[in-house]
Amino acid sequence: MTPLKDKHLLVLQHVVVVLLFLIQSCGGQHQMIGPTQPVVAMIGDDIILPCHLEPAVDAVDLTVDWSRTDLKPRSVYVRREGVELLTEQNPLYTGRTSLSVNKLQCGDVSLKLSTVQLSDAGTYKCLVPKFNAETVVTLVVGSVSSPVIELTNVKNEMMLECKSNGWYPEPQMLWVYSEGKPVSVEPTNNVRGSDGLYSLSSKVTVEKGQSYSFACKVQQKNISQIKEANIHVSGDLFMVQSNTAVHIIINLAVCLITVGTVVILIWKCEQKKSKNKIHDTDENELHQTEMEKKLQKVCEETKRLEDQLQNNEEDLKHVQQTIGKLMEQKTSLKNQKENLIALLKEDNKQLTEIGIKIKKETPLLQKEKKVNKREDKKTDLENRIKVHEELLNMTEKLMEKTEKIIIQMTERKGKLEKDKEQIMKHLKEEQRNEKDLEESVRKTSEKESSSDNFVSDSNNRPHQEFDLGECVRVVEEGVEKDTLEPLIA
Template identity: 85%
Template structure:
C-alpha cells in the first residue's frame, strides 16, 4: 500500500506545480493586441489606430509610447504618468493625436489620429514598457475623387474623355460598355502633381451609329476604392450634328444664289446707265453684296455656336440629374447610419445598465467579462458607424457643391443661348433687309 500512496502523492504534487505555473503565466504576462490587416484612411479623415492590452488593466498612469522608426524624432505620441510629453513629439503630429482616458482604464490604448495626411502612411509601433508589450499597426493613406465625363464632337465621331483628379496611390482607369465588358480606349494619362496626388484621364471614340452606354471606372485596389461615372450617348446627338450640316449647306446655297442674283443685276444695270452711273451703281452693288455675304457668314457662325451650346446644355442637365440621384442615395445611406447609431446607443445603455445592477453571484465575474467584451465590440462598431456617417456627410457636401457649380453653368448656358438666338434673329432680319435693298436698287 505504501508505494501506491507515494504514487498518488507524486501525482498530486505534479498537479499543484502545473496549476501554480498556469496561475503565474496568466496573471503575470501581458500582451499587446493590434489589427492583423493594414488600416486604410482617406486624406482629411479622423481615424483610430487600434491597440489593446490583454489581459486588460488600467493604463491611465502607465507609460504609453506610439512611434514610427522611419521618422526623426520617432515619437508620434508619448504619455507618462498620466501626462502627454509634447516636447518629444514629432512636429508632423502636433495637435493631431490623442488617447481616450475612459478607454485607457480598460486597457485600450488605441491612438486617434485627426486630419490624416499623405505623410502619415507608414508602420506605427504601440508600446507599454512596463509589460514589455508591443505591437505594430500599418496605416495606408489614400485619396479619391469622382470622375467626370466630357463630350466633344469631331466630324462624324463623338469623343468621350473621362477625367479624375486627386488620387493616391496611383489608380487605374478603364471603360466598360453596358454589359460590363471592357472597351478599347486610348492609353490612360497619369500625372502626379506637386501635392503628391495623381490626375488620370482617358478617351474613347464612338463612331456614328446606334446609341451607346459607357461607364468610366477609376479604381485603387490597395485602398479598396472604386469611383464610377456613367453616360449614355444617343444617336440623336449625331442627328443634331447632321441636321446642322444640312442647315449650313442650305444657307451657303442661299448665299451663293443671292450673290449670283446680285451679279446679274449689276450686269443689267451696267447696260442701261452711263459710264459714271454704271461705275457708281457697280460700287454700290458690290458693297451691298459684301455686306450680304458678311451677314450670311455671321449667321452661319451663330448657328454653329447655338448647336454647340445646346449640346453642352444637354450634357450639364444630364450631369445634374446624375448628381441628384447620387445625393438621394447618400441621404438614404445617412439615415440608415443614424438609425444604426441610435440602435448602438440603445444597446450600450442596456449593457451599462446590466453591468451596474448585477447582484453578487458565483458566476458574476464570468458575466461581467462577457458583457465587457460585448461593450468593447459595440464601441468598435459604433466608431465604424460614426466614421461612415462622417464620410457620407462629406460626400453629400461635395455632391451639393458640384450641383451648385453645374446649376450655375446651366444658368450661364441658358443665358448664352438666349443671346445667341437674339443675335441670330437680328442677322436674319438684316439679311432680309439687305436682299430687299438689292432688289429695289436693281429695279431702279
C-alpha cells in the same frame, strides 16, 4: 526545534516559492493585441489605430509609447504617469494625436489620429514598457474622387474624355461597354501633382450614327475603392436637321393623326385619370422611401457627431487636467528656485565671513584645531554652493520646459474648444434636419393614405360625371407623349 516543526517550515518555504513563481509568471502574460489587417483611411478623416492589453488592466498611469521607426524623431505619442510628453513628439503629429482616458482604464491604448494626411501612411508600433508588450499597426492612406466624362464633336466622330483628379495610391482607369465588354482606348494619361495626388484622363472615339453606352471606371484595389461614370451616346445626336418642307409634311401628318386619336382616346378618359392618380401614389411612395433614406443618413450623422462631441469633451477634460498639473509643477519649481537662490546667498555670505576670519588668524593659531575646523567648514560651504548652483540650473531648465508644454497644451485646449463649437453647430443643424425630415415623412404618409382612399373610392363608383374639358386635356397629353415622340423619332 522538533523534527515536526522543521517539516512544517520546509513545506511553508516550498509554498512561498511556488506562489512567487506564479506571481512572476502571471505578471509576464500580458500581451498587446492589434488589428490583423491594415487600417485604411481617407485624407482628412479622423481614425482610430486599435491597440489594447490582454488581459485588460488600468493603463491610465502607465507609460504608453506610439512610434514610427521611419521618422526622426520617431515618437508619434508618448504618455508617462498620466501626462503627455509633447516635447518628444514628432512635429508632423502636433495637436492631432490623443488617447481616451475612459478607454485607458480598460487597457485600451488605441491612438486617435485626427485629420489624416498623406504622410501618415506607414507602420506604427504600440508599446507598454512595463509589460514589455508591443504590436504594430499598418495605416494605409487613400484619396478618391468621382470621374467626369466630357463629349466633343470631331468631324464624323465623337470624342469621349474621362477625367478624375485627387487619387492616392495610383489608381487604374478603364472603359467598358454597358454589357461589361472592354473598349479599345488611347493610353491613360496619369500625372502626380505637387500635393502627391494622382490625376488621370483617357479618351475613346465613337463613330457617328451609332448608339453606345459606356462606363468609365477608376479603381484602387489597395484601399478597396472604385468610382465610375456612365454615358449613353445616341445616333440621334448626329442627325442633320430636315428642311422646311419636311417639317410641314410632318406637322400635317401630326394634325391628321391627332384628330383620329382624339376619337379613340375619349372613352379612355376615366381610366387615364385613375392611372394618373395611381402614378401619383407611386411617386408619393417613392418620395417617402427617399425621405426615409435621407432621415436614416441624418440620424447616422447625428449619432457620429454625438460620439465625436463626447470624444472632444473627454480630450478637453484631459487637457485641462494636464494644464492644472503643469501649473502646479511650475509653481513648485518656482518656489524651489527661490529657496535655492536664498540658500546660495546665505552660503556665499558664510563663505565670505569664514575667509575673512582665516586671513585674520596668526600663523601660530593656524596650527590649532579651531583653525582646521574653519578650513573644513569653508570646503563644505564651497561644495554645497556648487551643488545648489547645479540644482538651480536644473530647476531653471525644468521651468523653461514646463512653460513650453503649458503653451502647447493651452493652444491645444483652444483648438479643442473651437472644434467643440463647430461640432455643436453641426449637431444642431443635423437635429433640425432630422426634425424637418420626420415632419416631411409624416406628411407624405398622410398624403399617400389620402390617395389610396381616393383610388378606392374611384374603383367603387362605376357611374361618375363625365368632364369633357379634363378628357381633352388627357387626350392632348396622350397624343403628345404616345404619338408625337414615335413619329418624330
